[in-house]
Amino acid sequence: MTANGGEDWGRLMAAAQSGDSAAYARLLREILPYVRAIVRRHHAAPDRLEDVLQDVLLTIHRVRNTYDPSRPFTAWLGAIAHRRSVDAIRRKVRIDAVEKFSPIAYETYADPAANKGVAAHEDSAVLTSAIATLPAGQRQAVELLRLKELSLAEASAESGKSIGSLKVNLHRAIHALQKTIRSKADE
Amino acid sequence: MDITEDLIERLAQGLQPVKRLRPPVLRASLWLGVIALLAGSFILGFSHLGVFTRRAGDPKLALELTGTLITGILATVAAFELSLPDRPLKWALLPIPSLALWIGSSGYSCWRQWVAHGPDGWQLGESADCFLWIVGFGAPLGVSLFMALRKSHPIDPGPVAAMAGLGVASLAAFLLQFFHPFDVTFIDLGIHLAAIATVIVLARAAARPGLNAAP
Numbered sequence: 351m352t353a354n355g356g357e358d359w360g361r362l363m364a365a366a367q368s369g370d371s372a373a374y375a376r377l378l379r380e381i382l383p384y385v386r387a388i389v390r391r392h393h394a395a396p397d398r399l400e401d402v403l404q405d406v407l408l409t410i411h412r413v414r415n416t417y418d419p420s421r422p423f424t425a426w427l428g429a430i431a432h433r434r435s436v437d438a439i440r441r442k443v444r445i446d447a448v449e450k451f452s453p454i455a456y457e458t459y460a461d462p463a464a465n466k467g468v469a470a471h472e473d474s475a476v477l478t479s480a481i482a483t484l485p486a487g488q489r490q491a492v493e494l495l496r497l498k499e500l501s502l503a504e505a506s507a508e509s510g511k512s513i514g515s516l517k518v519n520l521h522r523a524i525h526a527l528q529k530t531i532r533s534k535a536d537e
Numbered sequence: 538m539d540i541t542e543d544l545i546e547r548l549a550q551g552l553q554p555v556k557r558l559r560p561p562v563l564r565a566s567l568w569l570g571v572i573a574l575l576a577g578s579f580i581l582g583f584s585h586l587g588v589f590t591r592r593a594g595d596p597k598l599a600l601e602l603t604g605t606l607i608t609g610i611l612a613t614v615a616a617f618e619l620s621l622p623d624r625p626l627k628w629a630l631l632p633i634p635s636l637a638l639w640i641g642s643s644g645y646s647c648w649r650q651w652v653a654h655g656p657d658g659w660q661l662g663e664s665a666d667c668f669l670w671i672v673g674f675g676a677p678l679g680v681s682l683f684m685a686l687r688k689s690h691p692i693d694p695g696p697v698a699a700m701a702g703l704g705v706a707s708l709a710a711f712l713l714q715f716f717h718p719f720d721v722t723f724i725d726l727g728i729h730l731a732a733i734a735t736v737i738v739l740a741r742a743a744a745r746p747g748l749n750a751a752p
Contacts, residue, residue, distance in 0.1 A: 369554035378545045404544050409751050411548050413690045415555040416621050426623040433622070433692045434751075502540060513540055514547035 360423035392435040488523035561617035584715035604639030612704035620689035671732035674709035694744035702740030
């Protein structure tokens with residue numbers, strides 16, 4: 351924390367609300383240790399901790415209009431960091447409850463036609479066609495990050511796109527896919 | 538460059554000025570003011586004011602009405618407060634005393650009705666449509682309140698939606714009294730409470746997308 355702690359950060363955030371990007375970058379860098387300490391209470395694994403930390407930064411960016419400079423900044427920041435950490439735990443529990451490890455799931459057939467048959471049987475043809483209809487940027491993000499399971503850094507290197515842009519495209523693609531699959535299921 | 542540092546640079550580079558939200562009590566007052574104007578016009582245009590004024594002279598009903606209206610107002614204020622990240626969850630307790638006053642006074646009226654009319658006091662009154670009324674008015678009010686709350690992108694949308702649901706359902710129940718020229722029985726009261734619970738459940742179900750909260 352800086353010498354004046356939250357008071358300085360409050361001033362930097364007020365400047366950021368007015369569009370001062372230098373103040374914003376400084377603020378985000380300065381709060382990292384503080385946020386990391388809160389997130390670490392809930393998430394010990396280093397890669398997970400960094401994921402949640404980035405999620406907290408994105409949330410701060412999204413809700414920065416809600417900060418009132420007449421109120422303590424650290425209370426505002428701490429509440430966001432705590433809430434996103436808890437949400438990450440809930441997400442993990444939800445995912446773990448429906449995703450099971452099955453070695454057979456990784457088996458496939460040499461003949462592409464046979465794979466197609468299996469895919470159709472498992473309704474993944476719907477997903478395949480839904481992915482094909484996505485805009486190029488979103489499709490690429492899904493292919494690299496979900497199908498090829500590359501890390502953000504690897505996907506960025508392969509596509510030449512920034513990590514931020516890949517994240518946004520993946521987020522939008524997943525939204526679009528959920529919508530398409532839901533509407534197909536309703537038919 | 539590490540990913541977090543890269544993210545910070547990107548967020549700072551694309552930074553746009555934002556309009557700071559006004560204080561939550563002010564935002565709640567503006568929303569309530571607009572709804573009061575619309576509801577006032579509706580009441581003047583369509584209700585039986587004479588019947589209502591006669592009934593409102595009964596202190597028990599006046600108490601019930603006050604409890605209903607205050608619950609609607611305070612739950613709305615609580616929703617605006619809770620939509621901000623740094624507000625504690627205890628804001629959700631704000632409408633509890635008025636809710637207790639409302640349910641208590643209604644329950645007392647029902648009990649008197651039961652004592653006065655015997656088994657008839659348990660029967661379904663003429664208010665079977667009240668459920669549809671509360672849900673029917675609560676839903677559009679809820680949509681409009683959600684639109685006002687979306688600007689906060691609540692980080693914990695569940696309690697915000699529940700308070701919003703309680704607020705709009707209470708306001709709908711208050712409006713109902715202008716078109717409800719009879720005392721309630723226990724079953725009617727149960728129907729009113731079930732309608733309010735339905736609006737709260739619907740609001741909670743729509744919380745995350747409806748309030749534009751982070752996934």
